[in-house]
Amino acid sequence: MNLLQTRWEELADIKRVLAKRDWFPGTSGNLAIKVDHDPCSFLVTASGKDKTIETNEDFLLVNALGKPVNDTHLKPSAETLLHVEVFTKTNAGCSLHVHTVDNNVISELYGDDGSITFKGQEIIKAYGLWEEDAEYTIPIIYNHADIPTLASEFSKFVKKDAGAVLIRNHGITAWGRDALEAKKYLEASEFLFSYHLKLLSLKALKVTI
Amino acid sequence: MNLLQTRWEELADIKRVLAKRDWFPGTSGNLAIKVDHDPCSFLVTASGKDKTIETNEDFLLVNALGKPVNDTHLKPSAETLLHVEVFTKTNAGCSLHVHTVDNNVISELYGDDGSITFKGQEIIKAYGLWEEDAEYTIPIIYNHADIPTLASEFSKFVKKDAGAVLIRNHGITAWGRDALEAKKYLEASEFLFSYHLKLLSLKALKVTI
Amino acid sequence: MNLLQTRWEELADIKRVLAKRDWFPGTSGNLAIKVDHDPCSFLVTASGKDKTIETNEDFLLVNALGKPVNDTHLKPSAETLLHVEVFTKTNAGCSLHVHTVDNNVISELYGDDGSITFKGQEIIKAYGLWEEDAEYTIPIIYNHADIPTLASEFSKFVKKDAGAVLIRNHGITAWGRDALEAKKYLEASEFLFSYHLKLLSLKALKVTI
Amino acid sequence: MNLLQTRWEELADIKRVLAKRDWFPGTSGNLAIKVDHDPCSFLVTASGKDKTIETNEDFLLVNALGKPVNDTHLKPSAETLLHVEVFTKTNAGCSLHVHTVDNNVISELYGDDGSITFKGQEIIKAYGLWEEDAEYTIPIIYNHADIPTLASEFSKFVKKDAGAVLIRNHGITAWGRDALEAKKYLEASEFLFSYHLKLLSLKALKVTI
Numbered sequence: 001m002n003l004l005q006t007r008w009e010e011l012a013d014i015k016r017v018l019a020k021r022d023w024f025p026g027t028s029g030n031l032a033i034k035v036d037h038d039p040c041s042f043l044v045t046a047s048g049k050d051k052t053i054e055t056n057e058d059f060l061l062v063n064a065l066g067k068p069v070n071d072t073h074l075k076p077s078a079e080t081l082l083h084v085e086v087f088t089k090t091n092a093g094c095s096l097h098v099h100t101v102d103n104n105v106i107s108e109l110y111g112d113d114g115s116i117t118f119k120g121q122e123i124i125k126a127y128g129l130w131e132e133d134a135e136y137t138i139p140i141i142y143n144h145a146d147i148p149t150l151a152s153e154f155s156k157f158v159k160k161d162a163g164a165v166l167i168r169n170h171g172i173t174a175w176g177r178d179a180l181e182a183k184k185y186l187e188a189s190e191f192l193f194s195y196h197l198k199l200l201s202l203k204a205l206k207v208t209i
Numbered sequence: 210m211n212l213l214q215t216r217w218e219e220l221a222d223i224k225r226v227l228a229k230r231d232w233f234p235g236t237s238g239n240l241a242i243k244v245d246h247d248p249c250s251f252l253v254t255a256s257g258k259d260k261t262i263e264t265n266e267d268f269l270l271v272n273a274l275g276k277p278v279n280d281t282h283l284k285p286s287a288e289t290l291l292h293v294e295v296f297t298k299t300n301a302g303c304s305l306h307v308h309t310v311d312n313n314v315i316s317e318l319y320g321d322d323g324s325i326t327f328k329g330q331e332i333i334k335a336y337g338l339w340e341e342d343a344e345y346t347i348p349i350i351y352n353h354a355d356i357p358t359l360a361s362e363f364s365k366f367v368k369k370d371a372g373a374v375l376i377r378n379h380g381i382t383a384w385g386r387d388a389l390e391a392k393k394y395l396e397a398s399e400f401l402f403s404y405h406l407k408l409l410s411l412k413a414l415k416v417t418i
Numbered sequence: 419m420n421l422l423q424t425r426w427e428e429l430a431d432i433k434r435v436l437a438k439r440d441w442f443p444g445t446s447g448n449l450a451i452k453v454d455h456d457p458c459s460f461l462v463t464a465s466g467k468d469k470t471i472e473t474n475e476d477f478l479l480v481n482a483l484g485k486p487v488n489d490t491h492l493k494p495s496a497e498t499l500l501h502v503e504v505f506t507k508t509n510a511g512c513s514l515h516v517h518t519v520d521n522n523v524i525s526e527l528y529g530d531d532g533s534i535t536f537k538g539q540e541i542i543k544a545y546g547l548w549e550e551d552a553e554y555t556i557p558i559i560y561n562h563a564d565i566p567t568l569a570s571e572f573s574k575f576v577k578k579d580a581g582a583v584l585i586r587n588h589g590i591t592a593w594g595r596d597a598l599e600a601k602k603y604l605e606a607s608e609f610l611f612s613y614h615l616k617l618l619s620l621k622a623l624k625v626t627i
Numbered sequence: 628m629n630l631l632q633t634r635w636e637e638l639a640d641i642k643r644v645l646a647k648r649d650w651f652p653g654t655s656g657n658l659a660i661k662v663d664h665d666p667c668s669f670l671v672t673a674s675g676k677d678k679t680i681e682t683n684e685d686f687l688l689v690n691a692l693g694k695p696v697n698d699t700h701l702k703p704s705a706e707t708l709l710h711v712e713v714f715t716k717t718n719a720g721c722s723l724h725v726h727t728v729d730n731n732v733i734s735e736l737y738g739d740d741g742s743i744t745f746k747g748q749e750i751i752k753a754y755g756l757w758e759e760d761a762e763y764t765i766p767i768i769y770n771h772a773d774i775p776t777l778a779s780e781f782s783k784f785v786k787k788d789a790g791a792v793l794i795r796n797h798g799i800t801a802w803g804r805d806a807l808e809a810k811k812y813l814e815a816s817e818f819l820f821s822y823h824l825k826l827l828s829l830k831a832l833k834v835t836i
Contacts, residue, residue: 198824201411523822561749
């Protein structure tokens with residue numbers, strides 16, 4: 001199996017697992033994995049497909065501008081430009097974007113604050129932070145309908161080889177040096193969102209009783 | 210594979226995916242896909258079956274009146290008349306009806322308003338609306354026990370080739386030009402319902418703290 | 419395939435589908451399907467097994483007293499006596515008992531009332547009630563630790579060939595003339611429990627805003 | 628199949644079932660099963676792996692100090708020392724540690740109390756308690772970042788061959804004499820956590836109406 005095939009399989013595995021969780025409602029979400037550095041190329045999900053189905057047209061190879069490398073009738077996902085920022089500004093190898101109910105609710109509840117910070121939670125170790133008082137902040141950006149504008153705003157928070165950014169009332173983009181790390185950042189973030197929302201409810205109600 | 214078989218497979222794929230989400234509780238729900246235009250015929254789920262099971266009697270072919278085209282012991286779903294409205298009034302190719310807890314709760318909470326409107330949410334793009342301030346309204350109709358009366362009320366809101374209507378304390382019917390679009394409308398609507406209910410709770414509770 | 423094998427397969431299918439929903443937490447739950455009328459015999463789940471696993475020791479044949487028909491090292495589920503009531507007092511062919519979070523919460527919230535009544539909900543048709551104002555009442559009984567006492571209390575509400583009874587802070591038992599109907603009663607009840615709890619929350623919170 | 632292989636399969640089965648429930652977010656969680664008594668050895672999950680994937684490097688054999696028995700590039704899970712306490716202080720044969728939203732919320736809501744007690748719930752029978760008024764207490768300990776300190780604190784509550792301990796804002800460790808019992812303790816605890824949180828919400832809200 002050559003490198004392209006290996007990366008295809010890695011991305012297909014992630015797509016299958018996330019699809020089982022219904023994390024791609026209404027054909028939403030898009031996934032990307034780097035294939036080469038110089039010149040930069042990466043596989044990205046083709047636009048508008050039902051991600052519960054597996055085909056040999058699920059992904060296409062694009063360049064550092066997010067344009068198809070080969071002649072194809074497939075269109076890269078509309079938000080490919082965000083993955084371009086991840087792959088050109090950092091050493092990340094994989095970048096994942098999904099819509100979930102909980103990441104959307106968090107993004108709206110804390111959108112005016114511009115970010116949400118988690119601390120005192122074991123799962124923060126997934127971000128590579130091992131201290132007892134470690135905290136992790138996820139920025140929340142405005143959901144510009146114009147993708148280049150959104151990518152430009154998103155780019156401000158793409159500084160490290162692994163990270164996560166929420167787009168308000170839209171979804172999360174999480175990335176890492178490889179598929180495993182990107183998925184780890186994504187899952188840790190979703191866990192923290194769900195945990196935070198449930199704890200917020202229960203604390204409010206426990207006070208009320 | 211002829212056209213009938215192709216459509217059968219498409220509908221079976223949707224049935225399988227939605228069954229895994231438990232969207233057909235108590236044998237509820239029904240699905241339809243157009244096979245021919247002139248004269249109009251479509252496949253519809255047979256009445257009273259457990260939709261977690263796959264058999265060669267899951268669907269039957271009916272005409273523009275919702276009556277079986279061929280001699281059969283199978284009965285079309287009780288609500289076939291609603292799919293008839295979709296296929297005879299528009300160019301839709303697929304129509305899906307499911308009961309979920311969240312679509313039922315939304316239909317009851319906003320039933321007196323006669324509709325619910327969503328805006329400022331990325332997933333609204335699933336309805337083909339790309340503007341930043343786009344909004345999408347889903348009508349909520351009364352759940353008449355008499356199906357012809359229900360179909361007649363439902364028909365008032367069947368105007369475009371893709372759409373969605375809530376029936377109060379009953380479920381949603383979503384349709385589109387093909388299976389992919391119908392499923393996209395259905396999933397986007399369910400996402401918005403779940404998102405709305407969770408945000409409503411959290412906002413109320415956040416105020417309480 | 420003889421009758422015993424056919425019934426075994428039917429019960430195994432239900433077990434598999436319900437196990438996927440995690441409706442058998444901590445080896446809880448038990449399932450039964452009638453094999454013969456006269457003398458009455460039925461298959462029931464063996465005690466203490468993990469129901470996410472499939473083996474040829476999942477069920478055993480018992481008689482009208484709930485005792486094994488054949489020599490076996492398997493023990494029938496502790497609550498086999500409840501299924502005995504169902505099969506000896508009615509023409510039911512299948513009886514299902516599961517623990518879910520929502521059926522337990524409903525049973526505790528409405529336990530003092532002795533029952534909960536649903537109306538104005540489409541899914542009530544699953545109980546064979548087709549009128550617009552139809553209502554369905556599910557009794558809630560005390561969870562006696564002594565199984566014969568529990569079975570005796572349960573028996574008071576076993577009158578029809580299909581039905582459902584909640585045991586407080588324990589679970590639901592639903593039955594029907596065949597596997598399909600028993601599963602339909604079970605799923606309709608679980609849907610109504612989840613719907614009711616969510617609507618109750620949202621209505622309370624909507625008032626608060 | 629020799630004993631090592633048998634135990635490997637048992638642990639792989641549990642890993643598969645729990646992974647389907649998404650109980651290993653962000654590569655979290657770790658599982659252990661005893662292979663031999665004297666000298667003590669057990670299989671434990673290798674560190675940092677995605678537990679939705681199955682490989683022949685998922686587990687490694689460690690000794691009574693939690694150190695690899697054989698030469699290997701694999702590292703035992705960071706929290707292997709907790710499983711060491713379980714296997715050296717009791718006759719337990721299996722020990723499971725998972726992070727779920729609900730066990731984390733419970734651990735935070737009741738963390739200051741140092742424990743949570745359940746009673747009047749049928750599923751308490753999963754802990755081997757059959758009396759009508761039986762109650763079961765799960766200790767909640769502080770989440771020390773230093774694992775030996777955490778293991779030492781944890782050890783205070785490891786007294787019986789089956790049990791469960793919550794680590795605040797971290798997760799649960801449940802163990803039993805064999806894989807079946809460990810899983811039963813784990814599932815019963817998760818059921819009780821989810822039930823308790825939902826009932827707490829609903830009771831508070833029911834009063835509000």
